Amino acid sequence: MENKKSFNVTFYLLIVPVLLWLVLLIVLPHIDLLVSSFKIENDNGDMVFSLDNYIAFFKHKIYWLTFVKTAAYAIGVTILAFVITFPIAFYLTKVISKKNAAFLVLLLLIPLWVGELVTVYGWMVLLGDHGIINHFLMTLGIIDKPLNMLYTNFSMIIGLLYMSMLFMVVPVMSTLESLDDSLIEAASDLGASKWAIFTRIIIPYSMPGIVSGAIIVFMLVIGDYLAPNILGGKSSLWFTEQIYNEFLSTFNWNEGAAFGFLLLMLSSGIIWLALKLSGQKLEKVGS
Amino acid sequence: MGNILEVKNVSKYFGDFTAVKDVDFVVEEGGFFSILGSSGCGKTTLLRMIAGFLHESEGEIIIRGESMKGIPPEKRPVNIVFQTLALFPMMNVRENVAFGLKRQKLDKTEIDSRVNEMLSRVGLQGFEKKKVTELSGGQRQRVAIARSLVMKPSILLLDEPLGALDRKLREHMKVELKLLQKEIGTTFIYITHDQSEALVMSDKIAVMHEGQFEQIDTPRNLYKNPKTAFVAGFVGDSNRFELSSQEAESLTTTGGWTVSKPGIEKADLMFIRPEALILYPTEGDNDFEYFDVTIKTILFDGSNTKLSTIVNGSDEELLISLPQNAQFESLQEGDSIPIGIHRDDLKCY
């Protein structure tokens, strides 16, 4: 009995700071933001309860269209991230030795070490009109006028992919690692072509990893600010930028709070829909 | 019936290591052929070459008269049941069994009827919609076999498929598998390290040792007349003796036990099956060797009870099967009893 009691005390001592941190710095500010998202200033300058902040989102084309555009790009980047990283994950888990794979994964981690801002500036140096790639191509005589790569959707997508790709690789790798090679052999033995093995066995088997990777990538991309803002060019109004503007340019915090919650709810809705359509369950993905 | 499989002088090298060395055999159509050997003997390598997952370094594999050189696994008329079963965990029972047929682009009604027929044959009707992860070990086994058999292969290769089952279930599946093979008539090539599985099920057994075949024979012959010392020691229980000297017709073991065996050539080892020894024999037969032993302990194991004895006048231990009838119930440790054995059952190599 004595033992159990002291365990309880230690347990609570350990859990209290975590709970305090969660409640004071995450839950309470969110509730405060949620409350303020339902308030507007009336003509007398008083704050009153209203749904206007949310209605404004649907009423003004510029707001919802920006969200739709942002979400569409995020979905596109997620698909691209999958297409690009799946062969990499497959190569790392099924083709080369564990030791080499560990080293290569470490290389993949480098962009995370240096931080997004640095990599974004790195891409500026690479992709600019007078950047390294254009310089190289022009010196070789492949092109005679610089390619317009920086400040376009192309450079924005590159930047978004670069910062989010790894979050697709890791969960996909972990499911592929558990894929028994004899499953592939069995399929081949039953007359499946390489393509059929890929689409019927490998992809369905790694689906939980792909889905959890896709959720992380989608959330990271839709919530990103730096890459669209710096690499994205003159028309790349990202929804996060809209939120930023509401807080910092317009000083309309209530509208900004409403946008924040709309981003959270709508992107969660998209994920829910995607899970439904792909027949995956969240609890399976998490495990 | 003709030969469905011919393996001609096949060898497989991995660098300096020889996994399979100059193996040469044929399998008759409709037979149950086992390859028996301990782990690392090369039997799985041989099986994977037949399935097409590995390419032979030398020699040739011929199925139904056709050389399999350069033919990939998905094009060979063989199917394999893996040691791990390799069921597709994201599919249900029906989808697993239908997988191969769907790859052949057969029409739906034919797929359905063949899958249904196969599932009822292995006793899995009603389990179509179950996830394979929800099945018991024996049921998973049957799904794996059904998945391969539904393809109507010329040969079904089985790579120790009973290895993961518990003992009771393994005993049961042995019988079931044998009956299934008899019923559908497909040629089975079965790989195992468990001699009891091989003996019970097979029409023919090849004993494999260090990449080579020691003997190919029926289970009975393999047991009765092992051709090599390895087979004698590996298949069934045996008393094993090293011989120290050999004069004319008499052999002496290192433990100082002398027996006579006419017409014997140079030999180093002698094997005696425990059940070949007869207690209280009727003396006087010239083909028999008679001697006395002293009982050290009685190893009671139901129908498999044995006596551990010392041959009188020597240091040699000898295990003797004890027939289960009341006649021998009075035997006690320390008793000295007469024993007889037919000289043909003294196997010397």
Added chain:
Amino acid sequence: MFMKKVLLGAIVVALSSSAMAKETLKIITWKGYAPKALVKQFEKETGIDVQVTYSNNEEMVAKLRATRGAGFDLAQPSQDRITAVQKKHHIYQPIDYSKVNTDQLITSMVDAVKKNTNVDGKGYGVPHVYGTTGMIVNKKNAPDAKDWSDLWNPKYKGKISYRLKRPILIATAFGMGEDPFALYGDKAAYQKLIDKVEKKLIEAKPLVKNYWTSGDTQVEIIKSGDADVISGWDAKGWSVHKINPDIDFIAPKSGALGWIDTFAIPAKAKNVEGAYKWINFIMKPKNAAMITNASNYGTASKDASNFLNEDIKADFERSFSKEDIDNIKWHPPVPDGFESIEAKALDRIKAAK
């Protein structure tokens, strides 16, 4: 409300316990306004521990608004951005001009800032540095770019850049021959003007290479050659000029936009005395000159010119004729609600094809 108090309480307890040991001065300011050398010197002279946070106008207001004017002892907003926020959110406290050593400041600037930051008869700002927003031009590639209107001149298609924030709206209005500052008293007329500006900038969008977003990206885009005609800050233009003499800051013909950054004291500042000490220290001619020499920003310190480097003066004289100086459009205080009009226009411009 209750939750906010709990939250603030927790933060204040956490912060104050660490701050007990030594007198501290917390400053939120722009990069370059509180150089390390001066911070060290100030700490040595007064024994006050100085903590500097770098920011910009928008974030400064946002941070102070979140804490209702707490967390910092001194802020440095632009003079035109004080009154509207102060009227609504009360995040600053009035300046006690008797505590400021105004003798070392340019009197006309002190008076102008006092007037422009006036709320209910009290002044809220002391001038610190000033500068202008004009154009940075690559004179080799665009020798004829002289005015704001060149930011939508098809001749420079694909070589134009500016920041999509309120100064470009003001600049465009001046470039179109309007005077936006004259309409600060008339919200409806201002809205109409901004609509016109919005239309112009959307029309001109295909000409733009990209919108720069910070002092660093502004320098990067002209230095790399990605753009030849951009809006920019005088100090940044002069710093690029030192690297590439083809590039220089010019005062647009219809008038550069003048800004003055101030010292303002947050409403719940804990070390008000320290803040005044810092203001008087930083505005000493020698110290003020040090900041100007490093950053190229003009200073409100009266006698700092005695300590300025020659090239600083040269930079200024190269870019500004007597006429240009007289033509500088100093930002008047922005009326409440105007920034919201502008922000909506900016969003629409950004989103336009």
